[in-house]
Amino acid sequence: MPLVVDPHGVELATIRDLVELRGRRVLEIGCGSGRLSFACAREGADVFAFDSDEEEIATARADTPAELRRRVRFEAAHAREIELPKGEFDLALFSWSL
C-alpha cells in the first residue's frame, strides 16, 4: 500500500470550513498528483490545478476518475512562469506549495 496522506480527511474538512467549494472556480498551485484537486472537484468545484513536477501531473491525469474529468484540468507548469487568466478564479489554493 502506498503512502496515504491525511487518512482522516482533516484537510478537506478544514478547507470546507473555511471556504465554499460548490460552484466555485478553483486554482490549485502545487497540486502534486491531485489529492486535493479531486477532493475539491467532488465538492462541486471546477478546478484548474498545476504543478512543476511532470510525473506527478501525468499521474494526476491518469488517476482522474471519469466522473470528474469535466471538473478538473491539470497542467505541468512552474508557478513562476505560468500565465494565468485575470480575475478568472474564486479561490486560489496553495497546497503545501508556498
Added chain:
Amino acid sequence: METEDVVHVLRNVHDAVRPGGSILDAHPLGIDMPVRAGPRGLGFIDASEFKLVIEAMDEAVEQVVAEGLIEERRVVVRQVVERFDDPSEALEHFAEWENLRAPPTLKRRLREAHERPVESVDTIRYRLFRSR
C-alpha cells in the same frame, strides 16, 4: 518554490483571483513531527531547518499583505497524518524530504519496529486571505 519567488507568485495569483475572492495557503508549520509505529511513539523528525524556510516564506507573504493586495481573514492549525505501510517505506520517504531530518535514533527505532502502520504527524497552518 524558492523564497524569492513567493512575492512574484502571490502577485500573479492575486491577479488571477477575482476581487473579493479567496486565497488559501496551506503549509506545514515546521514543528518537529512525531513518528509512531502502531500505538508506540518512536521519536520526532527534526524540522528546525524547515522552520527557517517557513519563516522566510512568511516574510514574503507579509510583504504582499503590506502592499494591500490581500488581507488575512482566518487562520486555523490542524494536525494531518501521513501513513506508511511499513517502516522501510517511511524511511525511504523521509530520506527524500528537503530540510527535514530523521535523527539516527529515530531511524534505528524504525528499523527495529514491527508494529504497523507507521505514521508521522504534520502540523499544518491554513491561512485564508481575501483578494482585494
